[in-house]
Amino acid sequence: MSNIATDTMISLSPSGSQKFMQRTVPLIIFAVILAVIPVFGPSRTMYSLLNAMGVNIVFAMSYNMLLGRAGLLSFGHAVYFGLGGYAAVHAMGAIEAASYGDGGFWAGYPVFFLPFIGFAGGALAGAVIGWPSCRRAGTPFAMISLGVAELISAAGFMFGSIFGGEEGISGDRMNGPEMFGLSLGPINEVYWFIAFWTFIGVLGIYAFTRTPLGKMSEATRDNPERAEFVGYDPQKVRYLVFIFAGGFAGLAGGMSAVNYEIFTPEALSLAPSGMVLLMAYIGGIRYFAGPILGAILLTYMQSMMSDYSEAWLLYLGLLFIVIVMFAPGGLAGIFGGLFRGLRGDNPAASLRQWAVQITGIVLMMISLVTLIEMSVNWSNNYGEVFEPFGMHLPHDGVLTWAVIFIPFVAGVGILRKALKNKEGQA
Amino acid sequence: METIVFSLLNGVIYGLLLFMLSSGLTLIFSMMGVLNFAHASFYMLGAYFAYTISEASSFWVALIFAPILVGLVGALVEKYGLRTVHVNGHVAELLFTFGLAYLIDEVVKIIWGRNAVDYKVPELLDFPLFELFGAQYPAYRIFTLFVALAMLAGLWFILNRTRAGLIIQAALSHPHMVGHLGHNVPRIFMTVFGVGCALAGLAGVIGGNYLVTDPAMGVQMGPIVFVVVVVGGLGSLMGAFLAAMILGLLQTFAVAIDARFADIFGWLGLDATSELGSITIASLAPMIPFLMLVLVLMIRPRGLLGDREL
Numbered sequence: 001m002s003n004i005a006t007d008t009m010i011s012l013s014p015s016g017s018q019k020f021m022q023r024t025v026p027l028i029i030f031a032v033i034l035a036v037i038p039v040f041g042p043s044r045t046m047y048s049l050l051n052a053m054g055v056n057i058v059f060a061m062s063y064n065m066l067l068g069r070a071g072l073l074s075f076g077h078a079v080y081f082g083l084g085g086y087a088a089v090h091a092m093g094a095i096e097a098a099s100y101g102d103g104g105f106w107a108g109y110p111v112f113f114l115p116f117i118g119f120a121g122g123a124l125a126g127a128v129i130g131w132p133s134c135r136r137a138g139t140p141f142a143m144i145s146l147g148v149a150e151l152i153s154a155a156g157f158m159f160g161s162i163f164g165g166e167e168g169i170s171g172d173r174m175n176g177p178e179m180f181g182l183s184l185g186p187i188n189e190v191y192w193f194i195a196f197w198t199f200i201g202v203l204g205i206y207a208f209t210r211t212p213l214g215k216m217s218e219a220t221r222d223n224p225e226r227a228e229f230v231g232y233d234p235q236k237v238r239y240l241v242f243i244f245a246g247g248f249a250g251l252a253g254g255m256s257a258v259n260y261e262i263f264t265p266e267a268l269s270l271a272p273s274g275m276v277l278l279m280a281y282i283g284g285i286r287y288f289a290g291p292i293l294g295a296i297l298l299t300y301m302q303s304m305m306s307d308y309s310e311a312w313l314l315y316l317g318l319l320f321i322v323i324v325m326f327a328p329g330g331l332a333g334i335f336g337g338l339f340r341g342l343r344g345d346n347p348a349a350s351l352r353q354w355a356v357q358i359t360g361i362v363l364m365m366i367s368l369v370t371l372i373e374m375s376v377n378w379s380n381n382y383g384e385v386f387e388p389f390g391m392h393l394p395h396d397g398v399l400t401w402a403v404i405f406i407p408f409v410a411g412v413g414i415l416r417k418a419l420k421n422k423e424g425q426a
Numbered sequence: 427m428e429t430i431v432f433s434l435l436n437g438v439i440y441g442l443l444l445f446m447l448s449s450g451l452t453l454i455f456s457m458m459g460v461l462n463f464a465h466a467s468f469y470m471l472g473a474y475f476a477y478t479i480s481e482a483s484s485f486w487v488a489l490i491f492a493p494i495l496v497g498l499v500g501a502l503v504e505k506y507g508l509r510t511v512h513v514n515g516h517v518a519e520l521l522f523t524f525g526l527a528y529l530i531d532e533v534v535k536i537i538w539g540r541n542a543v544d545y546k547v548p549e550l551l552d553f554p555l556f557e558l559f560g561a562q563y564p565a566y567r568i569f570t571l572f573v574a575l576a577m578l579a580g581l582w583f584i585l586n587r588t589r590a591g592l593i594i595q596a597a598l599s600h601p602h603m604v605g606h607l608g609h610n611v612p613r614i615f616m617t618v619f620g621v622g623c624a625l626a627g628l629a630g631v632i633g634g635n636y637l638v639t640d641p642a643m644g645v646q647m648g649p650i651v652f653v654v655v656v657v658g659g660l661g662s663l664m665g666a667f668l669a670a671m672i673l674g675l676l677q678t679f680a681v682a683i684d685a686r687f688a689d690i691f692g693w694l695g696l697d698a699t700s701e702l703g704s705i706t707i708a709s710l711a712p713m714i715p716f717l718m719l720v721l722v723l724m725i726r727p728r729g730l731l732g733d734r735e736l
């Protein structure tokens with residue numbers, strides 16, 4: 001009876017079962033998916049695609065530690081991926097040399113644990129480069145990261161003994177002691193290696209977001225001044241987060257080193273840095289699982305769509321711009337909204353709204369794809385013509401322009417109407 | 427002596443080209459806070475437009491109409507793209523222009539092909555203007571110099587001596603106050619963005635046949651433009667001019683210097699056959715801008731003549 005106040009207070013913290021549902025179950029599902037995939041007996045191409053996805057998932061997640069969690073826009077994250085990867089490749093070389101030579105430390109080091117070396121390399125690079133970069137957030141940070149990326153990738157081509165010049169440095173993953181009975185020779189064994197480390201990477205990054213440092217990184221993103229008043233130095237918080245993000249990028253680099261057995265200085269340059277930015281943002285930077293979606297989609301597009309269309313980068317750019325303009329939550333935000341709508345009080349109405357919007361988007365896509373593919377075929381000048389579903393669509397055909405204009409106008413009309421309805425409801 | 431004079435001339439011209447390219451971005455960046463990633467893509471558009479127009483009519487028509495076209499494209503991008511993204515903050519704007527750069531690069535590849543186009547110096551200017559130390563100096567380079575100087579003078583006149591320029595200057599430092607005074611700030615923004623892109627387009631018309639017109643020209647110039655703007659400082663055209671000149675001269679001289687690290691640091695025992703010793707100064711030239719960028723951001727975040735920090 002003495003403390004009524006505390007007795008009657010409603011606890012706002014999640015209950016044990018809620019914690020389990022929201023935090024542990026998704027990770028278990030993720031692990032199960034990773035473990036079940038080989039049951040379906042994927043082909044070799046599928047395996048190499050899956051392996052690339054695993055590497056990119058960890059890379060994009062590590063990038064999101066900066067962009068999504070800490071609010072730091074970096075144009076040079078591939079530097080840490082690359083330096084970690086180079087550390088791993090050199091370690092792989094050391095393992096090979098040691099196992100054929102006089103032994104020593106490296107002879108007993110399994111290739112399976114090379115991502116640790118990658119993590120160390122990436123974190124070390126982050127620790128060296130991070131301190132001057134993390135003084136300010138925002139545009140200065142973005143510009144320093146850009147400058148550093150250009151400097152490091154230029155240096156990559158200059159120091160041949162470390163980076164191997166144009167042809168890079170290659171290694172052999174089938175040396176040293178075997179772990180878990182995996183020789184890492186055939187690609188399905190490499191899959192287990194990638195799956196294991198993808199899970200470890202995601203788990204590690206998730207664990208990081210639960211630490212006080214992870215929470216403080218979000219606080220300094222939202223309000224650095226207030227974080228400073230509470231007694232945390234924003235620069236220090238950013239710096240520590242930067243080191244960890246560099247470390248996890250290096251982990252992904254280590255995975256990539258074992259997967260491809262080669263690293264070239266291109267891995268350090270602006271192009272992969274831009275790609276990881278696209279992955280994280282298209283997936284959705286405000287959601288933990290967002291970058292996973294983005295990494296899966298972009299890796300798929302990169303390897304599959306580039307076979308179908310030369311203009312796949314154009315589609316990628318369009319997708320990115322549409323996401324930036326109309327869906328800042330990314331794919332994860334779109335799925336989240338869909339899910340919330342279905343569980344809301346009027347699932348039928350929200351489903352209808354979604355159907356209308358999707359119709360509009362599909363119509364616009366038909367028009368855009370026709371326009372782009374027709375132009376690509378025409379500009380190649382090989383006399384080839386875009387022929388989807390048996391239709392013949394040359395650049396000067398009436399039908400072509402009908403297929404371009406009619407769906408476009410219809411799509412714009414439908415989307416505008418849908419937008420108006422939405423505003424009317426709100 | 428010969429090397430010095432030629433490097434000086436070429437450096438000044440390259441610097442002026444850089445200034446033409448980045449002056450527009452300085453205006454845009456100081457006013458709207460948008461570091462336009464696609465700025466160099468507008469430069470590329472300028473070169474390609476000029477190529478197409480000069481094929482159809484002449485270089486002189488292109489010199490006038492290509493920048494105007496690029497400016498119109500820029501204004502449309504601002505009105506229908508950037509303005510929508512603006513509410514989500516500067517990072518979203520930066521990302522939007524980042525995607526736009528991808529888009530423009532790909533569209534250019536589709537329309538004009540993946541290889542360099544044959545965008546030539548006009549015949550009227552295709553002659554050696556004078557002879558220096560036995561080498562002929564092309565007239566087109568001097569023409570570039572004059573166009574850049576004319577642009578600099580025109581920009582200075584418009585910004586400092588006309589009413590529109592004064593409003594723009596006011597909006598640079600106090601956008602809200604200008605809005606309160608009844609000026610249509612979004613329209614000023616659109617105009618400045620359009621004009622900034624047009625200036626990049628002009629640089630493309632001039633630079634496209636001075637250098638080379640291919641789909642990679644935007645990507646090559648993109649980061650260097652940022653260096654000029656950041657090193658020059660926010661809100662300062664003079665700073666951008668200074669930074670562009672320093673960069674142009676440094677890069678040109680670095681390329682001209684025929685020395686290795688071993689020649690300079692030989693007294694420290696650096697061997698010419700070692701990896702570090704065999705690096706030439708010329709190969710460092712592409713790194714100079716970024717070294718400057720990082721150093722300036724670390725030591726003096728406001729840039730050379732900037733009036734506020736980034």
